[in-house]
Amino acid sequence: MRVFLGSPSRRLLQATLSALSEPAPLVVLPTGAASLPLRLPNLPMMEWHSFWQSLVGQTRLTGVTTAHLALCAELCQHLLNETDYFGKVRRSPRFHRQLVARWVEWRQNGLTPEKLEQAAQSVAQPPLNTVAGIDSPALREEWLRKTGELAMLWRGWEQRLRERRLLDPGACWWEAVSLVQWRQVSLPARLLLWGFHDLHAVDIALLHAAEQANCEVNLALLYDPTLPEYFAPVQRLLARLPPATRSELPNEPHGAGRQPMGVVLSVADSLREAEVVARQILHHLRQGVPPEHILIFLRQPAEAAERLSLLFERYGIPFTLEAQQPLNRAPFVCVLLDALRLLLGKGFSSDWLEWLQNPYLGFTRETHHRLMQIGKQARTADEWLEQAQRHLQAAPLFEPIFASINALRDRLRQPSSDLHATLTLLVQWLAPRPEDSQAQNDLAAAKALLELVRAYMPLLQRMPPTVAVAYLDRLCDAELYPHAWGRGGVRVLPLEQAGLVQAPLVFVMELIEGILPRRHPDDPFLRELERHALQAFFEGQGEVVYLPLRSERQRVEPMLFYEAITAATEQLYLSYPRTMENGETLPSSYLQRLPMPCEQRFYRLEELIPPESECLHPYDLALAHAQQRPLEGSSNADPSDAPERLTLPRTRQRVIDIDRVFSVSELETLARCPFQHLFRHRLRVRIPRRGLHLTQIGTILHAALRHAYRQHRHHPPDSPEWAQALLDSLQRVLNTESLDLTHWQLQVLHAYATRLLQLFAQREARYRQQFGLEARHFEWAFGTPDPSDPEDEVAFISSFDPDSVPGAYRLTLDNGRVMRLCGVVDRIDFSPDGSVAMVTDYKLTRSPRRTEIEAGLAFQPLLYALAVKARYSPERIVIAFDELAHGRRVRLVPYDEGLIRRFRAGEWEGSPSEVMAVLPQSRLEQAITRLREELCHLLTLLQQATVTPTPGEHCRRCAFSDLCRKAVH
Numbered sequence: 001m002r003v004f005l006g007s008p009s010r011r012l013l014q015a016t017l018s019a020l021s022e023p024a025p026l027v028v029l030p031t032g033a034a035s036l037p038l039r040l041p042n043l044p045m046m047e048w049h050s051f052w053q054s055l056v057g058q059t060r061l062t063g064v065t066t067a068h069l070a071l072c073a074e075l076c077q078h079l080l081n082e083t084d085y086f087g088k089v090r091r092s093p094r095f096h097r098q099l100v101a102r103w104v105e106w107r108q109n110g111l112t113p114e115k116l117e118q119a120a121q122s123v124a125q126p127p128l129n130t131v132a133g134i135d136s137p138a139l140r141e142e143w144l145r146k147t148g149e150l151a152m153l154w155r156g157w158e159q160r161l162r163e164r165r166l167l168d169p170g171a172c173w174w175e176a177v178s179l180v181q182w183r184q185v186s187l188p189a190r191l192l193l194w195g196f197h198d199l200h201a202v203d204i205a206l207l208h209a210a211e212q213a214n215c216e217v218n219l220a221l222l223y224d225p226t227l228p229e230y231f232a233p234v235q236r237l238l239a240r241l242p243p244a245t246r247s248e249l250p251n252e253p254h255g256a257g258r259q260p261m262g263v264v265l266s267v268a269d270s271l272r273e274a275e276v277v278a279r280q281i282l283h284h285l286r287q288g289v290p291p292e293h294i295l296i297f298l299r300q301p302a303e304a305a306e307r308l309s310l311l312f313e314r315y316g317i318p319f320t321l322e323a324q325q326p327l328n329r330a331p332f333v334c335v336l337l338d339a340l341r342l343l344l345g346k347g348f349s350s351d352w353l354e355w356l357q358n359p360y361l362g363f364t365r366e367t368h369h370r371l372m373q374i375g376k377q378a379r380t381a382d383e384w385l386e387q388a389q390r391h392l393q394a395a396p397l398f399e400p401i402f403a404s405i406n407a408l409r410d411r412l413r414q415p416s417s418d419l420h421a422t423l424t425l426l427v428q429w430l431a432p433r434p435e436d437s438q439a440q441n442d443l444a445a446a447k448a449l450l451e452l453v454r455a456y457m458p459l460l461q462r463m464p465p466t467v468a469v470a471y472l473d474r475l476c477d478a479e480l481y482p483h484a485w486g487r488g489g490v491r492v493l494p495l496e497q498a499g500l501v502q503a504p505l506v507f508v509m510e511l512i513e514g515i516l517p518r519r520h521p522d523d524p525f526l527r528e529l530e531r532h533a534l535q536a537f538f539e540g541q542g543e544v545v546y547l548p549l550r551s552e553r554q555r556v557e558p559m560l561f562y563e564a565i566t567a568a569t570e571q572l573y574l575s576y577p578r579t580m581e582n583g584e585t586l587p588s589s590y591l592q593r594l595p596m597p598c599e600q601r602f603y604r605l606e607e608l609i610p611p612e613s614e615c616l617h618p619y620d621l622a623l624a625h626a627q628q629r630p631l632e633g634s635s636n637a638d639p640s641d642a643p644e645r646l647t648l649p650r651t652r653q654r655v656i657d658i659d660r661v662f663s664v665s666e667l668e669t670l671a672r673c674p675f676q677h678l679f680r681h682r683l684r685v686r687i688p689r690r691g692l693h694l695t696q697i698g699t700i701l702h703a704a705l706r707h708a709y710r711q712h713r714h715h716p717p718d719s720p721e722w723a724q725a726l727l728d729s730l731q732r733v734l735n736t737e738s739l740d741l742t743h744w745q746l747q748v749l750h751a752y753a754t755r756l757l758q759l760f761a762q763r764e765a766r767y768r769q770q771f772g773l774e775a776r777h778f779e780w781a782f783g784t785p786d787p788s789d790p791e792d793e794v795a796f797i798s799s800f801d802p803d804s805v806p807g808a809y810r811l812t813l814d815n816g817r818v819m820r821l822c823g824v825v826d827r828i829d830f831s832p833d834g835s836v837a838m839v840t841d842y843k844l845t846r847s848p849r850r851t852e853i854e855a856g857l858a859f860q861p862l863l864y865a866l867a868v869k870a871r872y873s874p875e876r877i878v879i880a881f882d883e884l885a886h887g888r889r890v891r892l893v894p895y896d897e898g899l900i901r902r903f904r905a906g907e908w909e910g911s912p913s914e915v916m917a918v919l920p921q922s923r924l925e926q927a928i929t930r931l932r933e934e935l936c937h938l939l940t941l942l943q944q945a946t947v948t949p950t951p952g953e954h955c956r957r958c959a960f961s962d963l964c965r966k967a968v969h
C-alpha cells in the first residue's frame with residue numbers, strides 16, 4: 001500500500017497521478033460523491049459503495065433501508081417494556097434510526113454483540129471502570145443493564161434479518177472481505193483512494209485483502225506538515241493503516257503561486273447574510289462569471305434552503321441545492337396524510353373543504369364555489385361528506401370524486417385494512433405529472449412514503465387504523481427523502497464535500513462557533529469515557545475494534561475548513577451572521593488564523609439600503625430610490641442635528657418631519673410598528689408580494705363593491721340584479737387588475753371573493769330595510785389621500801366620491817398643536833332627513849374591538865366619525881364595520897332608544913353582544929380625548945426619530961419582515 005501526502009486537495013490528486021504515471025489508476029471517491037461537479041474529465045472514477053458493489057455483486061452489499069429500521073421498530077416494541085433501560089423511547093422512530101446506524105457502524109468497525117457483552121463485563125471491573133467513569137455500584141449496574149440491552153437487541157435484530165432474508169448492512173462488508181481474500185472477485189490493477197478523511201476497520205481490511213490479491217492500492221491523503229493542527233485525522237488514519245510506503249509530495253507553500261483573494265463578510269443576521277451573498281453573486285454574474293463557476297458551502301444546506309431560495313429567486317440567480325428533508329415537510333405527503341385522517345372520519349367539515357382545495361386535485365374555481373355552498377350545518381368530517389354527496393349526487397362533475405373518496409374510505413375502514421394499498425391508490429389518484437422540479441420532489445416524497453409504509457406494514461397492521469395513521473405521522477418526521485431546489489447554476493453543497501470540488505468563486509457561509517467548528521454531541525449509546533475504556537480493553541486483547549471518540553470527530557473540523565477555503569481558485573468569501581435566532585453568535589475561531597490576507601467587510605443592520613455599487617436588482621433600486629426621493633415639505637434638512645439613532649440623516653429627517661398632512665392609515669401603521677411605518681410611509685419602499693395574500697383579497701373586494709355601487713345603484717339592493725351586479729363587478733375588477741398570480745391562485749381568489757359578495761348581497765337588503773338608511777357616499781375622501789401606497793386600498797381608487805372635501809381635517813391636540821389629517825371613508829349612509837349618519841368601513845376579517853375604540857386606540861372609526869360630523873353635522877353617528885369574511889355588520893350605536901331598537905342584532909347575525917354595542921356620548925368623548933393623547937405621543941416618537949420594530953400579530957401581514965428581522969409569526 002502506498003500513501004501520498006500533500007495539499008491542497010486538487011494539487012494532491014494531480015501530483016499523485018503524475019507520480020503513479022501509466023496505467024492510470026481507478027480513482028475511488030467517498031460514497032455520495034457521484035453527483036458532484038468534479039470537472040475531472042477522462043479520469044476513470046467510481047464512488048466507494050458502487051465500486052465494491054460492482055465487484056462483489058449488487059445484491060451482496062447494502063446500505064440501511066426502511067426495512068432495516070422497521071425490523072428494529074418491531075423488535076423494540078416486542079422486547080422492551082416501560083421499565084427497561086431504553087423502555088421510554090422504544091416506540092420512537094428517531095431512536096430506531098440512531099440505533100440501527102450505530103449497530104451498522106460498530107459492525108463495520110469490528111464490534112459484535114458478543115464482543116460488546118464480553119468487554120462490558122471487563123469494563124465494569126477495576127481498573128477500566130474508573131476509565132469509563134462507572135466506579136460506583138449504581139453506575140456499574142446501569143452500565144451492565146444498558147450494554148446488556150444493546151447486545152440483546154442487536155442480536156435479536158440480526159436474527160430477524162436472517163429470518164426475513166435481508167442483508168445485514170454492517171456484516172455484508174466483512175463478507176465482501178472474505179470474497180476478496182478467496183480471490184472470488186476480479187480487481188482492477190491499480191486503485192487510488194482520494195477525498196477520504198477516515199476509514200472503517202472493514203474498509204482497511206478490504207484494501208488489505210485487495211493488495212494481497214495483487215491489486216496495487218494507493219491512498220492520496222491531505223496533509224501539510226506546516227499546518228499539523230489541521231490534519232490530525234490523517235495522522236490517526238496513518239497509524240491505523242497496515243505498513244505502507246509514504247511519499248510526501250512537495251506542498252505548495254502559502255503565498256506561493258496564485259492565491260485566491262479573500263473577503264470576510266460580517267453581517268447582522270442569517271437572512272442578511274444570504275442577502276449579502278446573493279448580491280455579491282449577482283455582482284459577479286453581471287461581470288460575466290458563469291453561475292457554474294460559483295460554489296457555496298454550508299454546514300446544513302437543508303436548513304438554509306428556504307432562506308437561500310427566497311433571496312436567489314428575488315435576485316434571479318440560478319442555483320441548485322439538493323438535500324435530505326423529513327417526509328412530513330413535503331407538501332404532497334401532508335396532503336396524503338390529511339386525506340387518510342379525513343377518510344377515517346377525523347376532523348371537521350372545514351378540514352374537508354380545506355383538503356379539497358389542495359392543488360393536486362386541480363379543481364376549478366366553480367367546483368370550489370359549489371363545494372363551499374354545501375354542508376354548512378355539518379360539523380364532523382363524516383357528516384359533511386354525507387351532506388356533500390346528497391347535494392351533489394346528480395352533478396356529473398362530482399361523481400368520480402366522490403366515487404374515489406368512497407372507495408378509499410371503504411377500503412380503509414375494513415377490519416384489517418391494507419394501508420399500503422390504500423395509500424398507493426391515493427398516490428395514483430393525486431400524483432402530479434413530473435413536469436417541474438416541485439412535481440419531481442412530490443413524486444420522490446411519495447415514493448419514499450410508500451416504501452416506508454410497505455416496510456412498516458407488519459407493525460401498522462397490528463394497530464387500529466387511526467393509531468396506525470398517527471404512528472405514520474411520527475415516522476414521517478424521522479424519515480428523509482431527497483429534495484431538490486432550483487436547477488443548474490450556482491451549486492450549494494454541504495461542507496463535507498468541499499475537498500472534492502473546486503471553483504473560481506467560493507462562498508463559505510455561517511462561519512460561527514458551534515456550526516464551524518461544529519460541537520459534535522456525545523454518542524447517546526456509548527459515552528465518550530465508556531468508549532475510551534472499551535477501546536483500552538480491545539487494545540489489551542489485541543483485537544481490531546475501532547471506536548472513534550467524540551474528540552477525534554471534533555478534530556476533523558479544521559480539515560473541513562481547510563478544504564473549503566482551498567476549493568477557491570480566484571475569490572473566496574467567508575461570511576458569518578453576528579446574530580442568530582435573536583442571540584449573539586461567536587465568529588468562528590478559524591477566521592482568526594486564515595492562511596491568506598483577507599479584506600474585512602462589516603455590514604451594519606442600519607445599512608438596509610445598499611450602496612450604489614451594489615444596487616443590482618429592482619429590489620435594491622426600490623430601496624435606493626426611496627432613499628433618494630426628496631422630502632415633502634422639508635427644505636432645511638440639517639444632518640448635524642441627527643442623533644445616533646439613524647445613521648442616514650436624510651432618512652431621519654423624513655421621520656421627524658411632522659409638519660405635514662397625516663393619513664389615518666399611516667397613523668394606524670405608526671401606532672402598530674414604527675419600523676413598518678418608516679418603510680411603508682416615509683421611505684415608501686414597495687416590496688412586491690409573492691402569491692395570494694389577504695391584503696390583495698381585501699383590495700379586490702373593496703374595488704368590486706365600489707364599482708357595483710357606482711355603476712349599478714339603480715338596482716334595488718334586494719333584487720337578484722343587484723346580487724348579479726356585485727359578481728359582474730368582481731369579474732370586471734379581476735379582468736382589469738393585473739394580478740401577479742398563478743391560474744390556481746386566481747381561481748382561489750375568485751371563488752373566495754364570490755362567496756363573500758354573495759353573503760354581502762343577502763345582508764345588504766336586510767340592513768337597508770332594518771336600519772332605514774340610504775347609502776349616499778362611497779370612497780368619500782377628506783384631505784388629499786396619497787394614492788401611491790399599493791398596500792393601501794386607496795391606490796386602487798380611480799376617483800373619490802364627488803362630494804369629497806379637498807381640505808384636510810384639522811384636529812387640535814391637547815398641547816395646542818393642530819394636526820392635519822386625510823383619509824377615505826368606505827361608505828356613508830344617511831337617514832332620509834339626514835339626522836342619522838352611519839360611517840361604514842369594510843373589513844375583510846376582524847373589526848376593532850369596542851374596548852380599543854373606547855381606549856382611543858382605534859384611530860380610523862373615531863377620526864372618520866369626527867370628519868363626517870364636521871362636514872355633514874348629523875345629530876347621531878353610528879360607527880359600523882362590515883366584516884366581509886364573517887358576513888355581518890358590527891355597529892356602535894349612540895345612546896338613543898329609538899336607534900338602539902333600529903340597530904339591534906337580528907337572530908341570524910349570531911351573538912347580539914358581538915354585533916351591536918351602545919356607545920354613550922360620554923364614552924365617545926372620553927375615547928376622543930384618549931385618541932388626542934395617543935396622537936400626541938406618536939408625534940413625540942416621530943420627533944425622536946424612533947423606528948424600533950414592534951413585533952406583534954400585525955407582523956403576519958407585514959411586507960418588511962425580512963428587513964426588520966423581528967417578525968413574529
Ligand code: SF4
Pocket residue numbers: 673675676949950951952954955958959960961964965966967968
Ligand atoms: S415584521 Fe413586525 S416588527 Fe417587523 S416591521 Fe413588520 S410589523 Fe414591524
